[in-house]
Amino acid sequence: MIDFRYHLVSIIAVFLALALGLVVGASALRGPLVDQLKDNSNRLKNSNEVLRKEKDAAAQVRDYGSQVTDAVAGQVVAGRLKDQSVVFVEAPGADDQMRAQTADMVQKAGARISGYVTLQSKYLDPNQQATLNELTDQLKPAGLNFPADASSYDRTASELASVLVTKQAARSGQEDPAAGQVLSGFKEAGFLTFSGQPATRATLAIVIAPAAASNDKNADAQNKALGALPTALYTYGGGVVAVGDPDSATQGGLIKALRDDDDADGHVSTVDTADVPAGRLTAVLALVAAKQGKAGDYGIGSKVDGPLPTPVPTPTPTMTKTKK
Structure with missing residues (x-):
């Protein structure tokens, strides 16, 4: 005890x-x-x-x-895009507000907007690639030929571009039933949607990049598939500008992918600041420059040529009226 x-x-x-x-x-x-x-x-x-x-x-x-x-x-x-028409193509995940605000700037420049085409996520689905390729063959307009080495996405991009834009101003604004059938076929299959009259063919095009860079393991393949369309729009039209925000110019973003693509270099202009008014203004100036055969990369990201085209493009004679 x-x-x-x-x-x-x-x-x-x-x-x-x-x-x-x-x-x-x-x-x-x-x-x-x-x-x-x-x-x-x-x-x-x-x-x-x-x-x-x-x-x-x-x-x-x-x-x-x-x-x-x-x-x-x-x-x-004002007047810089007079007598021109522009078609807008949105990638899956693009910012609708960016499209609307950029379209407003384009209209202030005097251009007619032929329509809006929005690619759906199904367009980039690897499991749907065979279906997309088959549909491309079924809807192919008469007289359209694909290069022998074209990939399935290159073929589809060429087909879409051929019915959305034209280098001949005289053909712009005219409803083309064959072009309408192509767009309707892709729409019914769920690969895209559209509004307005994109089958009237525009002379110029603006591509809206996804709002965020992709971290997906298939990001490179997806950007390659998306990048085929701006390049094709350049081939068939009078000029093309791809726009996005600063994130789109970073790794995994479409703007960066286009700037790294040899096929797009010197043909497709890019702007990585379209989320702010200055960037949307630059997009219009880049479109004017593209119409004049000058492509460049503008904004604040890597590989830019400057904040905007230099010298600033002036309206062509057809855009101004001579005072008497």
Whole structure:
């Protein structure tokens, strides 16, 4: 019994001593430690406040720049695309707002929009490639020939481009029943949708890239499939510009893929800032330059030629009226 009480008292004594040590130690360190923590907290708080103010100031400047650009853009682009027509082609995952805002800028430049074509995710589905290829053969218009080494996506892109754009201004704006049948066939099969009258064939084209770069393991193959269409639109039309946001110019993005593609180089213009008014203004200027046979890469991403075409393209004689 004594041994038990001895051990119990010893254990209690040890815990009391430990508790006393913690109390004494905490008391001794409390002042300096707490002061140091308070100083660090205050420094972090002040630093965060400075960063917040800098972020707010940068946002204000950006918004100001966008508002000014938006206000004057109509005057800058007015008449530059007069007598031209433009078809819009959206990749799966493209930003509808970017399309609408870019279309508004194109209309301010005086162009007629023939229609809007939106590719569906089924278009890029590897399991649907055989079906897409078979449908391409079934719908192929008379007189259209494919290169012997063309891939299945090259063939489909050529077929779509041949019914969406033309190099002959006289053919633009005229409803083509054969072209309408091709588009309707792909639409009924679920590979695309369209609105407006894209079968009237435009002289120029704008391709809207997916809103986000792809992290999918098949990203390269998908971008190659999508990239075949701008290249084909260049072949059959008077000029093409592919647009997207800065993310589209990074790894896995369509804009970057086009800039890395030898087939598109020198033929397909790109703009990686179409999410802001300045970028959409650049898209119109790039389209004017493309019509004049000049392709380039514009924006803030890698491999750009500059923020916009240089020198800034001027309206062609057909776009202006001579004062008497």
